[in-house]
Amino acid sequence: MTQTQNKPRRSPVASSSDPKTPLSRDWRALLGDRTPTPVQAQAIPALLEGRDVITTARTGSGKTLAFLIPAAARGWGLRETRGLRPEVLVVTPTRELAVQIRDVARELGMTAGRITGGITPTQTRREASGKGLIAGTPGRLKDLITRGELSLAGLKYVVLDEADELLSLGFLRDVGDILGAAQRQSQGDLQLAMASATFPAEIRAVAERFMTRPARIDIAPAGETAAPQQDVLGGATGATHVLVNTEATDLLPLAAGQIQEALREPGGCVVVFCRTKFLVKRRAERLSALLDGELVSPLEGNMDQKKRERTMTQLREGESRVLVATDIAGRGIDLPEVRLVIHLDIAATAEDHVHRSGRTARAGRSGTNLVLLIPEQRALWQSIRRRLPDALHPPLTPDEGRIDKAIQEKRGQGRGQGGASAGRGAPQGSRQNSSAGQGQPRGSAGQATPHASRSGSARPQQASGGRASSPRSQDSTPGTGAGRVGPQRPKRRGGR
Structure with missing residues (x-):
């Protein structure tokens, strides 16, 4: 942990044994019988001292309670308010995360x-009126603030989740x-907390402009120490990380085989990540069609809110055990026992x-993080x-470093088919036609036999034998994003 030493700007929370402070509560009691995680043990006392805090820790490490418990312990957000006038405001990038934070806050x-x-x-007025804590997405919050419907005059505490x-x-x-607006409207000092699983140095520098001498609490992955100016990247460090080299036409049969193996026992679920909504x-x-008897649930930004909430309910209640999603599902959404993540x-x-x-291996559970790598994306x-x-890092495989320039050039040129379906993640001028990411599978899911890493980590059951050698389909399907090489620009996700 790296922490800037400074005197608190605000009055600390008095001990719960102090009879003069009836609103203060023992924060450990709010955890019940749970042992504080490292991020909770360090962030909660700093926040209770009245300090601004930047917290970086891997997903599943308990950051949500780390920033909600100090508010509840101080009595903020516990009582009803008049209209849309919260004491605590939590800003999140996605609707699903806002709903999740609201539910955790209610449990406190x-x-x-x-x-x-x-x-x-x-529905917004019914949902948020009279509430001491409001969780919301930036676009809607700004809109209501601008129109004067959301008052920040009574605000004491702001959290930026997935900062x-x-x-x-x-x-x-x-x-x-x-x-x-919060600084202008609120009375007295406004406390600010930022929490995320990743916090690149250049973004941290921007964040600190909004804060007053923040305490920086960086919980590095096991075995690593993050220097103050380095990028901090947490993640599913307790998971088994595996990379399998395969061909585009084998992606879905292979994924289906891995899903069937992961869900052989009752319970649990699998999350499959794709680049685009299409x-x-x-x-x-x-x-x-490949997973007979399993309800496969899609989740992407174009779905209406009722469908998105129904999807999350089906997953949490076990009605569905397979989620196929864009990166909207990667940000803070908590699902029960994700046994396998497939890229x-x-x-x-x-x-x-x-x-x-970070969707898998949460709260001490085991899990597998599987990268299915086709030549076009090497x-x-x-x-x-x-x-x-x-x-x-998954163990290195011989094929992943073999970059076929002809494939890259071909994908970079495009043939006009992929532009409409490649999605907004592709840079301008480089939306390519790509190979059959979901072409007709050849045989059953169990027939895919791609080359898998064998260096010590446990491998998915289907990832054995030699790499699938059949030629790629001539009738290729656009939209895999296969030719998009190198880091992409940050994606705007406002209004989701």
């Missing part, structure tokens, strides 16, 4: 609501406007890969691998 006894896209103004995403180019202006829909349909497309950035991987994978912490 806080009056909590949410303000996000996808619900009507009437690296909120402070990316797509959200920076909205977040800055929200914080500026691919989520197509691949969910194909996997549903059907390589993530656009190392930060996105970390968040995806160059992109190399750029992502270089930026991952050692704990998240």
